[in-house]
Amino acid sequence: MPTKLLNTESLISADLRSEPYRWARITESFRSPEIADELRRTFPTDGFGRKQRRLGESSVSGGHYLNGRGLVTRETAEVHRPETLSSAWAQLAEDLLSDDYRDAMSRLTGIELTGTLLEAIVFRQPEGGYLDPHPDNPAKPVSQVFYFNEEDWSIDWGGWLRILRSDDIEDYTDELAPACNSSTVLVRSDDSWHGYHPVRGARERLSLQIFFCRPDMKFATEYGPDWTKPPRITRPLRLGEND
Template identity: 35%
Template sequence: MSTPLVSFDRTTAEDDPFRWYHVRDTFAPADARALRETFPRDGFRMVTRTGLAKSYAMYHRQLHPVDEAEADVAGLAGLWRRLVAEVTGPAYRAAVAGLTGLPVGDAPVEVNVWRYGARCWLDPHVDKPEKLVTHVLYFNEAWPARRGGDLLLLGSSSGDDVVRRVTPAANTGVLLVRGEDSWHAVERVHGEAGGLERLSAQVVFHRA
């Protein structure tokens, strides 16, 4: 039996401003490097919305579930295939359930990758009620200060009410438990980022 890719050994539970978990050293160093170097680059589409409701702009690709015609997961590197298989499997579900106390054992799961380039952002919002918990994993080797792109954990629906700021640092991640007060956003990536993109993946468990 192979060693799991994802580790929650260095995870801290936080209650400010709502329940979330900060995960450090998600992968072994060699795996983190290989996943970063083979991060998917094709198959993305720009998703954007502006208006009175939640506004955003970023690039998205869904890795799971996929249509039958996409069963080969279009050029995905071997280690990424292994990661998708792991986070949709029973051992990972058990680890998330043990950590959060949430009933994810039979929950439908969705896996996505995201690229935030210059001027991409995600406005303050609370996740939809059908979501239970979202695990966000970060893949940049480094994320320079003052480039934007931080995850903002908010005390209210106001983007100025920043309680915690989480930099998308290499080989870290967060688990966000959905609640009526779980307001969060992604700070706009500054235009002078010099082509640097914020790279992340999400594993989302939905209510059955």
């Protein structure tokens, strides 16, 4: 099934860098600027919930403060609450589940993704939202993050993704604005450190995270698609205001 909104040609032809690990920046993630703008204007608003974890509570991740909601559920490949989505976002969810998108990601990264599961999570990061340096779960070979903020997003507002050489947030090679129509692909390794400083100011950081994972992958904390409900916990998670 060909994608209608996603620019798979741009994805396949992207420059997959090798330093400090394998990653790519895509500047035309959708088939037109008008499509990207429509997705930005109709960005989901329903069903968001906050999850927070302190640094050191997971063996594979740093601390985080995330305000998200599921879009595609990993276990079932179902779109979460499609009745709350605009027509553009409903179509985007279909595109993400297509063989065309999976094949494009495989062609870019050289990783066979047949048999992996896909999960999609939408984030509206408010002031204070952050992501500490982490290399991702070993069972998550490839991820892509799409951004939906306007082009004038200042570096002073935080939330710029940093491609890191180590677990030090200041040890970075590249710093990427969350600009609409752009996206970042990360190929997971033991050295694929990345993260971003807390969001500052009145605007929310808008993004969509896609990851492919092995069917046996276990998170330290399993959130599920409905972030307004308690997570499916496999180890303690702190949710206090000042955690």
